[in-house]
Amino acid sequence: MRQQRLLLEARAQSDIGRHDLALEIISNITGREAIRLRSDIYWASRRWRESSEQIELYYADRWRDFKPLNPLEKGDVIRAVVGYALAEDAIGLARFREKYAPLMSAQPDPLGLRDREPTGDRQQYRIR
Numbered sequence: 001m002r003q004q005r006l007l008l009e010a011r012a013q014s015d016i017g018r019h020d021l022a023l024e025i026i027s028n029i030t031g032r033e034a035i036r037l038r039s040d041i042y043w044a045s046r047r048w049r050e051s052s053e054q055i056e057l058y059y060a061d062r063w064r065d066f067k068p069l070n071p072l073e074k075g076d077v078i079r080a081v082v083g084y085a086l087a088e089d090a091i092g093l094a095r096f097r098e099k100y101a102p103l104m105s106a107q108p109d110p111l112g113l114r115d116r117e118p119t120g121d122r123q124q125y126r127i128r
Contacts, residue, residue, distance in 0.1 A: 052087070053092070
């Protein structure tokens with residue numbers, strides 16, 4: 001119960017812009033919820049690399065599982081890649097891309113957009 005209260009308090013502090021205080025509140029809390037919250041707080045404070053590292057920690061060895069990523073996981077992976085790119089962390093970006101690129105491309109592409117060459121014609125992307 002105490003841990004949940006601290007997580008909620010940290011989220012509230014981050015939401016009002018007190019990111020350092022939010023991180024301090026959850027500094028001694030472990031677990032997936034705390035890792036996820038740390039990532040969100042770092043993202044809100046524009047600390048891209050740290051946010052991406054927390055996402056990488058959150059998913060740990062998920063990349064070893066050959067199941068395709070679900071939509072939530074896929075969004076988190078994209079967010080981590082964007083974070084590494086914004087932080088200009090080429091090593092982190094390469095590491096994350098190497099781990100998760102096969103799982104990202106394993107997703108079905110129902111609209112057929114992935115393999116289409118861009119032509120500049122907006123009609124190309126129209127859903128039929």
